[in-house]
Amino acid sequence: MCGIFGYIGERQASEILLGGLRQLEYRGYDSAGVYVAGSGSVRAVGKVAMLEQELLAKPRVGTAGIAHTRWATHGVPSVVNAHPHTDATQKIWLVHNGIIENWQELKSELGASGVVFASETDTEVLAQLIGSLYQGDIATAVRSALARVRGTYGLVVMSVDEPDVLVVARMGSPIVLGVGTGEYFVSSDPSALLAHTRSVVYVEDGELAVVTRTGYTILNQSGSTQTKATETLTMDASVVQKNGYDHFMLKEIFEAPEVVRNTIRGRMTPDADEVVLGGLESVHEALAALKRLTIVGCGSAYYSGQVGAHLLEQYAGIPVSTEIGSEYRYKRHFVEPHTALLAVTQSGETADTLAAVKQAKADGLLTLGIVNNVGSSIARETAAGVYNHAGPEIAVASTKACVSQLTVFALVSVFLGRMREMSEDEAKEILQGLEALPAVLETVLKTAPAIKTLAEKYGKYTDMMYIGRGLYAPLAYEGALKLKEVSYIHAEAYAGGELKHGSIALLSPEFPVFAIAPENELYEKMVSNIAEVRARQSPVILLTTEGASGASEVADDVLFIPKVHPALQPIVTLLPLQLFAYYVGVARGQDVDQPRNLAKSVTVE
Numbered sequence: 001m002c003g004i005f006g007y008i009g010e011r012q013a014s015e016i017l018l019g020g021l022r023q024l025e026y027r028g029y030d031s032a033g034v035y036v037a038g039s040g041s042v043r044a045v046g047k048v049a050m051l052e053q054e055l056l057a058k059p060r061v062g063t064a065g066i067a068h069t070r071w072a073t074h075g076v077p078s079v080v081n082a083h084p085h086t087d088a089t090q091k092i093w094l095v096h097n098g099i100i101e102n103w104q105e106l107k108s109e110l111g112a113s114g115v116v117f118a119s120e121t122d123t124e125v126l127a128q129l130i131g132s133l134y135q136g137d138i139a140t141a142v143r144s145a146l147a148r149v150r151g152t153y154g155l156v157v158m159s160v161d162e163p164d165v166l167v168v169a170r171m172g173s174p175i176v177l178g179v180g181t182g183e184y185f186v187s188s189d190p191s192a193l194l195a196h197t198r199s200v201v202y203v204e205d206g207e208l209a210v211v212t213r214t215g216y217t218i219l220n221q222s223g224s225t226q227t228k229a230t231e232t233l234t235m236d237a238s239v240v241q242k243n244g245y246d247h248f249m250l251k252e253i254f255e256a257p258e259v260v261r262n263t264i265r266g267r268m269t270p271d272a273d274e275v276v277l278g279g280l281e282s283v284h285e286a287l288a289a290l291k292r293l294t295i296v297g298c299g300s301a302y303y304s305g306q307v308g309a310h311l312l313e314q315y316a317g318i319p320v321s322t323e324i325g326s327e328y329r330y331k332r333h334f335v336e337p338h339t340a341l342l343a344v345t346q347s348g349e350t351a352d353t354l355a356a357v358k359q360a361k362a363d364g365l366l367t368l369g370i371v372n373n374v375g376s377s378i379a380r381e382t383a384a385g386v387y388n389h390a391g392p393e394i395a396v397a398s399t400k401a402c403v404s405q406l407t408v409f410a411l412v413s414v415f416l417g418r419m420r421e422m423s424e425d426e427a428k429e430i431l432q433g434l435e436a437l438p439a440v441l442e443t444v445l446k447t448a449p450a451i452k453t454l455a456e457k458y459g460k461y462t463d464m465m466y467i468g469r470g471l472y473a474p475l476a477y478e479g480a481l482k483l484k485e486v487s488y489i490h491a492e493a494y495a496g497g498e499l500k501h502g503s504i505a506l507l508s509p510e511f512p513v514f515a516i517a518p519e520n521e522l523y524e525k526m527v528s529n530i531a532e533v534r535a536r537q538s539p540v541i542l543l544t545t546e547g548a549s550g551a552s553e554v555a556d557d558v559l560f561i562p563k564v565h566p567a568l569q570p571i572v573t574l575l576p577l578q579l580f581a582y583y584v585g586v587a588r589g590q591d592v593d594q595p596r597n598l599a600k601s602v603t604v605e
Contacts, residue, residue: 009183028071031082037163075120087131098152306474308409348376455583486585
């Protein structure tokens with residue numbers, strides 16, 4: 001949630017700050033603003049383009065500043081609620097990502113001392129608190145204020161009296177320093193730094209960085225100086241460009257074959273009979289003794305985890321449960337020996353998933369991660385894990401990250417299965433199938449024009465239901481999520497057998513059903529469920545494998561996909577669901593890359 005960018009150097013700050021916000025707009029686009037030292041602040045409601053128009057009318061000149069693009073939590077999108085926020089003296093300027101949990105308590109205290117608030121936000125409370133403590137040293141004031149704060153924050157603070165200083169702090173929200181030549185940058189996401197530098201320093205929870213034109217100092221919570229080496233970003237700058245596609249979402253769907261190649265590269269033995277996962281080697285013995293696993297995630301990552309649970313139980317013989325990240329902490333857990341928690345997350349910063357990891361660590365569980373973002377909070381918090389290597393994902397609706405997550409689950413299932421009951425022949429069958437999978441996905445992507453035509457036909461409806469069984473029940477939920485995210489169509493999802501237990505009451509000729517039914521041991525059951533749907537006169541789209549018996553007779557429209565190994569079939573099945581949602585959203589004239597009310601990285605609980 002929310003994008004932060006900061007700059008200090010010799011160049012004019014405004015255009016650099018705007019460029020950073022454009023790269024970070026996927027994190028929130030309700031409002032945006034900048035503060036430039038010596039020149040003041042400009043804020044605007046809406047996307048960064050609106051702020052750019054304001055800056056054309058009200059230029060801000062200076063070589064240091066901070067900027068913010070907002071996803072609203074406290075207070076509606078408005079100019080007064082937009083960042084940067086200031087204190088009563090307008091000397092302190094601050095941008096913030098996160099939530100201050102004790103903001104009401106602090107606001108009451110400050111109000112009693114005569115402070116008048118201009119906005120509805122928790123962030124202004126923090127700015128006012130820092131202002132009340134400021135005595136000429138902005139770093140000291142920030143440290144003193146944060147000692148009184150409960151909550152999460154990634155923030156950058158400036159003072160009118162100290163225009164050559166940026167103070168950066170982090171607790172639970174991502175923040176990274178970019179180190180240039182005679183200049184420094186601050187960002188919520190390292191991908192936004194690629195236009196300027198590849199040398200970065202990750203600020204950890206509880207740390208505070210003081211950045212000037214000549215260098216930076218990092219302090220821990222007690223005020224002691226920390227020595228930290230710079231790290232080098234290895235990501236390709238081209239991944240944050242559309243490269244000729246109309247939208248990032250479509251580009252990222254079409255990157256699926258390369259995502260699979262990158263995910264499996266170097267992770268199989270030459271004979272494709274064993275999986276090599278270096279990120280799990282440090283806990284190899286614990287994994288060999290593993291008796292139970294809990295997978296946690298939110299949104300698409302949760303549905304990927306549900307597919308992963310099926311694979312791990314089927315192929316590795318490990319009992320697996322799945323938990324929604326936002327619910328995990330609020331129930332009683334019965335911790336047993338040889339159990340572990342596996343967190344699944346694209347950003348590595350999802351606050352609810354991170355909180356689940358911390359709870360599991362406190363309970364003494366082994367914590368593992370499947371994470372796309374190298375250097376992220378969850379990657380650092382877990383004991384071991386696997387990186388996706390999907391590359392940055394810019395569109396808010398997750399697509400290529402899901403493909404990579406399902407690919408990793410196939411790898412992990414073989415990795416753990418070979419420690420247990422999986423034969424070498426079965427491992428080879430899955431792994432050789434993975435090697436061939438990119439070519440299969442390229443074949444699926446060639447059906448995009450047909451899927452577009454189908455999407456235009458069904459885009460007129462206001463409701464839709466997705467159904468599936470077994471591995472494909474989670475994919476039904478994922479398909480419905482994608483559709484509602486980018487088209488705003490009301491979409492439900494159910495396991496096929498659950499229709500008759502209540503949800504069938506929704507069906508009518510105006511309520512189409514998208515049935516996901518590759519031909520497998522549950523295909524006949526799904527055909528029966530489809531018959532129940534058609535008896536209620538609902539139009540039916542069937543997504544099934546090539547050669548499925550009677551497919552054209554049981555549905556109004558059929559999408560065929562290649563048949564692959566059952567452990568890999570969900571990956572192939574996922575792409576048509578993503579393309580259908582994308583094309584429906586486009587047909588309905590929606591902004592599919594930046595859907596309303598959403599943000600990419602959910603760093604608030």
